[in-house]
Amino acid sequence: MSPGPGFATIGVVGAGAYGAALALAASRAGRTVRLWARDAATVEAIDRTRQAPRLPGIDLPAAVQATARRGDLAGCDALILAVPTQSLRQACAEMAPALPCGIPVVSAAKGIEQASGLFPTQIIAAAWPGAPTAILSGPSFAADIGRGLPTAVTLASGAPDLAQALAEALSSPAFRIYHSGDPRGVEIGGAAKNVLAIAAGIAIGLGFGESARAALVARGFAELRRFGEAHGAEPETLMGLSGLGDVVLSCASPQSRNFAYGLALGRGMSPAEASGGRLAEGAFTAPILASMARAGGIETPIAEAVAAIIAGRSGVREAVAALLARPLKAE
Numbered sequence: 001m002s003p004g005p006g007f008a009t010i011g012v013v014g015a016g017a018y019g020a021a022l023a024l025a026a027s028r029a030g031r032t033v034r035l036w037a038r039d040a041a042t043v044e045a046i047d048r049t050r051q052a053p054r055l056p057g058i059d060l061p062a063a064v065q066a067t068a069r070r071g072d073l074a075g076c077d078a079l080i081l082a083v084p085t086q087s088l089r090q091a092c093a094e095m096a097p098a099l100p101c102g103i104p105v106v107s108a109a110k111g112i113e114q115a116s117g118l119f120p121t122q123i124i125a126a127a128w129p130g131a132p133t134a135i136l137s138g139p140s141f142a143a144d145i146g147r148g149l150p151t152a153v154t155l156a157s158g159a160p161d162l163a164q165a166l167a168e169a170l171s172s173p174a175f176r177i178y179h180s181g182d183p184r185g186v187e188i189g190g191a192a193k194n195v196l197a198i199a200a201g202i203a204i205g206l207g208f209g210e211s212a213r214a215a216l217v218a219r220g221f222a223e224l225r226r227f228g229e230a231h232g233a234e235p236e237t238l239m240g241l242s243g244l245g246d247v248v249l250s251c252a253s254p255q256s257r258n259f260a261y262g263l264a265l266g267r268g269m270s271p272a273e274a275s276g277g278r279l280a281e282g283a284f285t286a287p288i289l290a291s292m293a294r295a296g297g298i299e300t301p302i303a304e305a306v307a308a309i310i311a312g313r314s315g316v317r318e319a320v321a322a323l324l325a326r327p328l329k330a331e
Ligand SMILES: NC(=O)C1=CN([C@@H]2O[C@H](COP(=O)(O)OP(=O)(O)OC[C@H]3O[C@@H](n4cnc5c(N)ncnc54)[C@H](O)[C@@H]3O)[C@@H](O)[C@H]2O)C=CC1
Pocket: 013, 014, 015, 016, 017, 018, 019, 037, 038, 054, 082, 083, 084, 085, 087, 088, 090, 091, 108, 109, 110, 111, 140, 141, 142, 143, 279, 281
């Protein structure tokens, strides 16, 4: 594919699993990519092995150049921030002074900032005034993208033309990017699905079986819709790749770190042990999502239960018993 006008060079900030996968995807779409890591050791490892430490076994092509120098991103036409949600504000603050005014900034994070209740594009807007913002989200494991398996995600911006141009610039045959003008809907799906994946993992870890998982996913999706619509999300967005699509993926697969975290909780590990040092975004999102829902009078009992377990206010069996004791009502 030949680079379209304007997006020949893409900067990716964060050389973890997803940053490396998106850098590779962008290179497959014909872009030149600068992959920025905050530590020189990661850059040295990529230069030496041509693989990112968090995405082992996947070779990065020469079009992906790793760097720890912010100045190397100055010539980029758009920036993708592939860092955890709770680090997004800091990443913006670090990058903004080094980059040209008006460069589009795309978040790939799936969560809600705990301190503020802001979604990723809102964090960028607050921390990087003047930057056009977008969100990329949808069912896509970094390893699947890396292996070139067929994957589809959504890229949304309040400026729909920007979303379309970026989606076209970053798509390739196996990595299909749909575009959307509903960033809030896309980012709410990405944030909430991680909480539901933890809940699904807990149910399976407790040995409750597949029928229980299906019930939890369906009732959890009803929560996601209530929360999303109350925050201005379009129902069609919530039913799409970034909502329903990602719920289906993350609640079904132990490849999901959030699901795996829930699985470990359900099998009796403490919240501190359960992550095994891996990022489980839903553990950070659950408490703030539940508290935002409570403040808005939105019922989210599954998110409440996950938040209570993570905070140590409830054991897994106790939390599930409370869910099962809820009054039966019209669906
Ligand atoms: N791994 C996956 O399959 C997918 C991940 N995501 C999302 O992508 C985001 C990042 O996740 P992963 O890459 O998987 O996590 P990861 O744990 O593999 O990597 C995170 C990277 O961010 C870097 N980082 C943290 N704070 C930073 C900062 N202030 N400045 C620069 N770099 C910083 C870390 O050094 C690390 O390299 C999360 O929000 C996650 O939900 C989304 C879709 C799929």
